[in-house]
Amino acid sequence: MDIPGLSMAMAQSRVQSDFSVAVLSKTMDDGKQLGEGMVKMLDAAAMERSVTPYLGGNIDMLV
Numbered sequence: 438m439d440i441p442g443l444s445m446a447m448a449q450s451r452v453q454s455d456f457s458v459a460v461l462s463k464t465m466d467d468g469k470q471l472g473e474g475m476v477k478m479l480d481a482a483a484m485e486r487s488v489t490p491y492l493g494g495n496i497d498m499l500v
Contacts, residue, residue, distance in 0.1 A: 486492075
């Protein structure tokens, strides 16, 4: 049984696992920020509609 080799493999596996968790955490943080930005954008659009409800209700088309 190769104890030093097993130890190195386990350490490498742990480093890879820690890296994967860090990348996932960063991705989740980015997703949360994007979601918060979308909520703010939708709130701003709702505010615009409440101030000027007559805008954007009709579409003029010429075919």
